[in-house]
Amino acid sequence: MRTEPLPSAADALLAEADALLARGRGRNAERLLAPFVGREPENAGAWQRMARARLDLGDLPGALLAAQAAWHLDPYGVESLFWLSRARSRLGDHAEAIAAAAAACREDPGNPRLHNRLAEAQLAAGLPTDAAEGLRCVADMARYDADLHVTYGMALFAIGRPLSAREALGRALAIDFGHAGARAALRRFDQAMSTAIDAASLALAADEFAESLRVHPGRPSPRRPGPGRDALGYVARVALAWFLAAIAGVGILEVTGLLIAPASLYLTLFCAAGAAGCVSTLARPASRRGAGG
Incomplete structure (x- = not known):
């Protein structure tokens, strides 16, 4: 009866690192891998995972060092080339990033992840x-x-x-x-x-x-508004439309003699519309605010 070989301690550790990275726990993965690459610096798979963990943590220089270590150990391996390309892109080293990704595609042309x-x-x-x-x-x-x-x-x-x-x-x-x-x-x-x-x-x-x-090299990527900010902007725009409609409606009723509106009502509506307009403007992405000016 044929039995499957048991995984080595290194394989088990790398599998644990993969599980941590899949759950978004880059810091834990880095702490797990750091002593291992110190003991076994020739393990390309560990350096690849270290590069991924550091990218997740935003440690771009550290990610590049790990990716380069993996690449030196496995210069034709698509996984090493993948993480080298990704680290280079994040740092703005575009020629090197494209060259590494293109080399990976040549090694495994049928792999959509590399393309x-x-x-x-x-x-x-x-x-x-x-x-x-x-x-x-x-x-x-x-x-x-x-x-x-x-x-x-x-x-x-x-x-x-x-x-x-x-x-x-x-x-x-x-x-x-x-x-x-x-x-x-x-x-x-x-x-x-x-x-x-x-x-x-x-x-x-x-x-x-x-x-x-x-x-851009040396410049952090602009932060994009999250779903919460998008929702706030939408609510503010809807509120602004309703306040403007209320102002117009009150004005029409007063002109036709059906309503005598106190000045305080107009003041309240104008203040509310102004507040909604400010929130709507601030919730828009910076690029769109600039385009509007």
């Missing part, structure tokens, strides 16, 4: 046309990879093809209906399209969206 990484690197470098073109054929083959279709949709929107971009996100949601990245991208599309009324403003919205995807 997705290459497209992400190109978007971070401000090359949305390259990203969209590179994913065009891959997207037809990778019908099971929701992440890739999200990246493809973002690349399409960035080159001014919003309808095709929404189709790509629709395919992502068909694969994974609860995909957080796809739903976040749809919200960003709606925000960008709210200022597009003709071809020129659509092109401007696409350019601003593409710029929002770029990573």
